[in-house]
Amino acid sequence: MRLILLGAPGAGKGTQANFIKEKYNIPQISTGDMLRAAIKAGSELGMAAKKVMDAGGLVSDDIMIGLVKNRLTEPDCSGGYLFDGFPRTIAQADAMKDAGINVDYVLEIDVPDESIVERMSGRRSHPGSGRVYHIRFNPPKADNLDDLTGEPLIQRDDDKAETVMKRLAVYHAQTEVLLGYYNKWAQSGLPGAPKYRRISGVGPVDQIRDAAFAALSD
Ligand code: AP5
Numbered sequence: 001m002r003l004i005l006l007g008a009p010g011a012g013k014g015t016q017a018n019f020i021k022e023k024y025n026i027p028q029i030s031t032g033d034m035l036r037a038a039i040k041a042g043s044e045l046g047m048a049a050k051k052v053m054d055a056g057g058l059v060s061d062d063i064m065i066g067l068v069k070n071r072l073t074e075p076d077c078s079g080g081y082l083f084d085g086f087p088r089t090i091a092q093a094d095a096m097k098d099a100g101i102n103v104d105y106v107l108e109i110d111v112p113d114e115s116i117v118e119r120m121s122g123r124r125s126h127p128g129s130g131r132v133y134h135i136r137f138n139p140p141k142a143d144n145l146d147d148l149t150g151e152p153l154i155q156r157d158d159d160k161a162e163t164v165m166k167r168l169a170v171y172h173a174q175t176e177v178l179l180g181y182y183n184k185w186a187q188s189g190l191p192g193a194p195k196y197r198r199i200s201g202v203g204p205v206d207q208i209r210d211a212a213f214a215a216l217s218d
């Protein structure tokens with residue numbers, strides 16, 4: 001299984017990616033998680049990316065395309081992969097297409113903007129695994145600790161209300177166009193075209209998981 005998860009910031013891509021990667025036994029390629037790991041490691045890439053991420057902008061296409069192509073050469077990607085947060089611009093999508101890096105499905109998770117700020121303000125993450133919680137909608141079993149490792153959860157630096165608004169604006173300006181891009185490609189029936197599936201991301205997390213599984217099996 002090879003797929004792309006599309007959706008606004010906070011739509012639940014990371015949350016659903018955790019279920020999908022388990023079911024299909026594929027790696028989750030989250031470009032956001034990769035950049036946050038680079039920040040934590042204090043690398044040059046991390047330092048440059050932090051400024052852009054904290055401002056709610058996008059890291060340059062060249063850097064992101066290089067990072068993903070490099071990740072795909074690792075052996076765990078040979079049986080499939082899940083893209084979470086990539087591609088995010090037409091240039092990134094075209095680069096994948098030109099390199100013949102295709103997917104079986106593009107799954108769009110649709111959540112209206114009104115729900116996003118509330119989701120982000122209550123988000124807590126486990127940096128080691130990328131597992132995501134919400135203090136009200138998807139709380140961890142023990143207060144502020146990851147369910148599996150018991151390690152502390154963190155709040156992301158870019159989850160401040162004004163940064164979230166900027167990220168949403170960037171999504172509408174640069175990423176939303178990919179919905180039409182992949183939908184059109186899917187309908188073309190051309191070789192390499194993915195199947196396009198759209199589900200609502202509003203409702204309980206396990207209900208959306210079931211909808212995602214159903215969408216990916218037809
Ligand atoms: P990235 O980490 O990709 O952030 P994002 O796309 O903005 O998405 P999020 O991770 O914020 O949301 P999500 O959809 O994963 O939702 P989640 O499951 O966590 O990117 C961060 C930054 O890195 C970018 O701004 C950019 O600067 C840079 N970057 C990354 N990739 C790049 C690229 N390709 N090119 C250029 N720059 C790039 O859920 C959110 C919250 O909602 C959680 O608290 C969760 O528990 C809760 N929740 C989930 N499902 C539900 C539900 N059904 N009901 C209620 N609450 C729910």
Ligand code: ZN
Pocket residue numbers: 013014015032084085
């Ligand atoms: Zn995410």
